Amino acid sequence: MPRLAGQQPEYLQSQLQAFSERRRVNPVMFNVAHVLKPGMLTALAESFQNLNPKPLGGEPRELIPAGKKIFEEGVTATNVPACASCHGEDAKGQGAMPRLAGQLYEYTTRKLVNWSKERGQDPAKPDSSQVMEPIAKGLTPQQISEVAAYLGSLE
Template structure:
């Protein structure tokens, strides 16, 4: 009896210790608090609802919250190099970033039409099937058939500005402003014509 009691006490102590050592789940962002930050800091470039009107600035409406958070952290740390975004991200706390991400991810992205429809055949080929001859994988394998990406893994790319997508592919290819081994390898294998075509195709996805 005494032995059983001791085992029970030991088990309870171990369970309590295990619970104490388990890291707490990250706090979920508050979109209401996020909107206050967006209105003051982000709206001028990304739009009040996250739908940017300038092709140099990405649309963030409907983007996965975890992806937005990770990019803000990368800008703040200097891992992703952009002087303007570093200045915007540096004052933000982790809670601020989560709140901003929660707000943008809750907004509805406005569908976009590809500006140059002549690029659609090649763009669709690269996005859906890749280019086996140069070992370019299909973009939809990671970003999904409709360009919605996958939460906590790959960003949404549908209805994004074509010029912005092309710029990011160029940055991945250069490996200076953006460092990602997988995207660097993919971008290195794309021709300029393929980059233009697939960027236009992605912008029209919804």
């Protein structure tokens, strides 16, 4: 389960809509999202932004330096751009770009490993986050662990 504290409201709204429209696949989230009215959706997303996103810890500390390098520079050998180029130098995101700072290590690792499996497969309703699929596939399991550890350590 992701940490939603401090998350960008626009991002949360778009993801809840994606669950509701089955552009993201998760039966539990579909059941929650499809009953939310627009006003409820907005209020919910804004309330999460105001929660304290302080890191909870638990990430392998020894992986943080390598993860910081990937976040800031990317991986040129596999054409993976710097995460900071979209998510911001501080990993706090902006607008529809999600906050990654303080995200749980296990959650980030699992999401990057399973990126394409958890996205909708309906070509008529493409997932707006499909830009991440080649990026996730361009990272090795070790690199995914490293960047997840770095993100989990950020405030």
